[in-house]
Amino acid sequence: MTIKDVARLSGVSASTVSRVLNNHPDVSESVREKVLQIIDELHYVPNNSARDLVRSGEDTVGVVVRGAENPFFTGLIRSVEQEIEKAGYAMVLHQIKSGDDELAAGAELARSKRLCGLIFLGGSFDYTADRTAALGIPFICCSYSNSFGTLEKSSYSSVSINDEEEARRAVKYLTDRGHQKIAVLLDSVNDHSVSELRYRGYCRALEEAGIDPDPDLTEETHVYDLPAAYEGMKRLIGRGKDFTAVFATADSFGIAALKALNEAGKKVPEECSVIAIDGIEMSRYSIPTLTTLVQPVEEMGRKAVNILMDVIEGKDRTAHVYVKTDLREGGTVKAI
Amino acid sequence: MTIKDVARLSGVSASTVSRVLNNHPDVSESVREKVLQIIDELHYVPNNSARDLVRSGEDTVGVVVRGAENPFFTGLIRSVEQEIEKAGYAMVLHQIKSGDDELAAGAELARSKRLCGLIFLGGSFDYTADRTAALGIPFICCSYSNSFGTLEKSSYSSVSINDEEEARRAVKYLTDRGHQKIAVLLDSVNDHSVSELRYRGYCRALEEAGIDPDPDLTEETHVYDLPAAYEGMKRLIGRGKDFTAVFATADSFGIAALKALNEAGKKVPEECSVIAIDGIEMSRYSIPTLTTLVQPVEEMGRKAVNILMDVIEGKDRTAHVYVKTDLREGGTVKAI
């Protein structure tokens, strides 16, 4: 069942059928109707591979995302998708596992689908210029971390929150309310991820408040998921060290922390406050509602796509924009 | 950057490069090395469109899923993906919005990517035989509902829980514990979805317990998401009708219900019990832990793929298997 079958059955050439398919004006109304009828009868659907092959797919941008298990990204992806469509481009999504090389994945995607641009969502982004050069097309990082600064800022763009600064703000929110012994729940102190950046912000906030960070109040999960965070929080509690608040480097961690605290009989926020960063949908429905710094995902998606489009269309403006979070006061923080 | 560039640079023909790419034995070791080196230097990646075009992609199965916003599916998708890979096939995922025609989406996917099989995840499945015939390839429905029975069972396969029966079981769990006034939170009573089937099970359980269903205790959300379910539960509470338990037709609804009840000052489970169906990961971390009937997603994915593979490989065995849920007792149900 090819375009030729349709052409034969409707008594026209393949070219004409193609024109009907891509509603090109150069086709008479009667012929168009006839062809459409045959197409409908045959349940014909054009072959995408052949299509992509010939038109070299210069109108689609790839999105590679690390950690689809992180619910924060679903909102971001939705936003990005919407913006890409609005810009008249197509989108192809590629999810990678936590261990994978995102740059390699991006390069593969770029060649294989002939993309015109690439968006990296999440993960760390510490690559040297010659590695990114292999991509050969414009790209932008969104909600990323580049803790090493290995890549000169001029060679690419980025959109994200200032993770360190926002984390500082979150923790300051706690110290401002009298909290001194603040535990932290994070992914890993040196995984080059946003979690690490947020941890730094945590340290800075403590420092500014004249508090010495207590290693016993730091708990790393080493894997990004709910069970790990939950177990981490249990270990923290089991350690017997006293603390009046916990800073969760992600909403998911916050929710898991809430659960562990509840099971340990520690009331939130009376006996222990909790604050997090992200603002995923589910955190609105935790009990109590999680107090968190919500990331403006729509704005992030929009800006990321806009900048990328500008670069694609020649106006070369690489940019590194920081967007601000919005503090959503739930019911998990109490002054002491 | 095509296969010909690689061929030219390494002094061989395109055929040879192709052989190296698909590690065909008919190539000497020295040539293979040379070619691989050039490939590496050029960062060459074969064009997938061209590849798919020629080998007609007879080794990939399509998965169309309605409602990716439903976290239940993420687990199911993961399971299906794993099994498909294990069977040596590739998978292509296609998400559709709630209003879309899944059969049309499936058909399009099938033609356009030349699939060998199709898996439909979620949604209703009420189509006539001539419509499904348009697909032209074997397919299976997983976690679906076919409330109308419009399609003869012999023409396709399915794997799911018996939604009506499991819902009956859930509600019976409540009536067995003395509950009489049981509210229900569902998507819509006649959307042909699993929610409707579960609603029927709810009615049956009440009937068996000699309880008259009270329309005032039924709340429909008409859209599948957390805010809608939350608002629904608020309306239910606001109605002022007394109830001692609520049956949520999905875990997400249960979590939203928990929140609404909490805000209304109704203690769970002391003043109101909650039971749901699905078993999504997040429901383990609600406070209290949601009591729910968890669907065996790994088993479902495995069976769905196995049956589909058998059909694809000729052994024609259409089957309709029901898998059983597993009651996970959390802390949201209390006898009265």
Next chain:
DNA sequence: CCTGTTTCCGGGAACGTTCCCGGAAACGTT
């Protein structure tokens, strides 16, 4: 040295589209 076999490689058709180009009508204009 001849012949048969194996190993390796290149040529070229095919996959299903799109799109440029050229041409044939049909229509208008002087």
Next chain:
DNA sequence: AACGTTTCCGGGAACGTTCCCGGAAACAGG
């Protein structure tokens, strides 16, 4: 009536692969 213009259509190259087929070496056995 002759000539431009417009409208519509078909031919055919091109996209980047795979894979069959045929052939050239290299090698074996007699």
